[in-house]
Each structure stands twice: as structure tokens, then as C-alpha cells.
Amino acid sequence: MKQIQSSLVYHVIPPAIEKPGLPYPTVVLLHGRGTDENDLLGLASYLDKRLLLVSVRAPHPFTVGAGYAWYEVLEVGTPAAKQFAESYDRLSSFLKDIRREYPIDPSRLYLLGFSMGTVMAYAIALTKPEIVNGVVAHSGYVPENSGLKFRLDNLGPLSVFIVHGLHDPVIPVSFARRAKELLSQTSTRLTYREYPIGHSVSEESIRDVVRWLSERIDGRER
Numbered sequence: 001m002k003q004i005q006s007s008l009v010y011h012v013i014p015p016a017i018e019k020p021g022l023p024y025p026t027v028v029l030l031h032g033r034g035t036d037e038n039d040l041l042g043l044a045s046y047l048d049k050r051l052l053l054v055s056v057r058a059p060h061p062f063t064v065g066a067g068y069a070w071y072e073v074l075e076v077g078t079p080a081a082k083q084f085a086e087s088y089d090r091l092s093s094f095l096k097d098i099r100r101e102y103p104i105d106p107s108r109l110y111l112l113g114f115s116m117g118t119v120m121a122y123a124i125a126l127t128k129p130e131i132v133n134g135v136v137a138h139s140g141y142v143p144e145n146s147g148l149k150f151r152l153d154n155l156g157p158l159s160v161f162i163v164h165g166l167h168d169p170v171i172p173v174s175f176a177r178r179a180k181e182l183l184s185q186t187s188t189r190l191t192y193r194e195y196p197i198g199h200s201v202s203e204e205s206i207r208d209v210v211r212w213l214s215e216r217i218d219g220r221e222r
Helices: 039-045 081-101 116-127 173-183 203-217
Strands: 010-013 024-030 052-056 073-075 104-114 134-138 159-165 189-195
Touching: 010 039, 024 039, 024 081, 024 116, 024 203, 039 052, 039 104, 052 081, 081 104, 081 116, 104 116, 104 203, 116 134, 134 203, 159 173, 159 203, 173 189, 189 203
Parallel strands: 024 052, 024 104, 104 134, 134 159, 159 189
Antiparallel strands: 010 052
């Protein structure tokens, strides 16, 4: 598959099971702070082989180490406004670009974020639910202090799977529980799980994510 010209660096993994002429269910991978577009590609071997995977690099160099970030952190739950707004705009444009340029099924486009990537996934899905169909929110939080106006009264059939570690020292599980509280009052098809882990993924959490995505690809939402 060709690479589109984009202001964001990204990597594409075509489906292992290809169906020429048909659009593909797609997952956009959004990494956390201090890594890059290669960080979440290790999930490819676990995810459904029918998926087109697009892994995106955050636009800002991480200021205290290697890798990249979507924004600077003022405190947990509060992104630096200017960087956050730029990342939000660039990611919004990127998602529109790939929908035009790749054989993506518009009814099966999902965002899978980890940590800071989850914050960006929430930002897009809760303001522009018409461009994505679901979010895997692993170890992140809803950016309530970002200045965005969420469409909580008009999210339609958006699906969200909140995944969080009980022992997360970076983004405490209370942030996941707050996201659950917010989304439970909306039309969102919400799934919520806590795991005995820290700020990380586990075999159990990834297994549940894989199952959740496959159920949506097959139209077997619970």
C-alpha cells in the first residue's frame, strides 16, 4: 500500500487476510509518551488478521528523553494547551486523509490508544464520533481539562473499551473510573475492565482487547 503525504509520520501493516476490492476494518494505533510509531506494532501478531493497522507517531519530540509525545504534561489530567491543540488538529486531519487514501471500511474504524495515546483517542471520539466507530482506551483518561467541547449528548453508537491497571502509578485507576462515570451517562456502548497491573499491558488485557475488536468486526457487540 502506498504512503499518503501527511504531517504525521506513520506505519501501515496491511491485513494478513486480504479481500481485494473490499474495504477493511481498521485500527489506528496511538502510542504513549516517549515512544514512537513502532511501539504498539508488537500487537499486530495478536490482533485479528483481517485488520488494516495504521500506527501513528506523535508530532512533538519528548523533551526529557527519547521518542515523541502528543503534548507536555502540566499535571496528570491536564495537557499543555498549545501542544495538545496542535496534536488534536493534526490527528483529526490525518484520520480524514487515511479514510480517503486507504481501503478503510468507514463503519469499522477504531482507535487503540495507550496512556497519552488514549487521551488523544478520547479527544477525537468524544468530539467527532462520526469519524470513528470505537475506542480501546488503555491506561489513559478523558481530557476534561483540555478546552474541548465533548458531544456527550450525541455520541451515537460509539463503542468504548476502557482498560486500566489497578496499580497504575502514572495515571491512577481513578481516572478510568471517572471515564466510566462520564460515558455511562451517554449512548456509548461501554465495556470496562480493571486488571492487577501497573502502567502497562498484560496478556490478559491484550487478550480481552483482541476479543473486543473481533466481536465488533463481526457485528457481535454485547
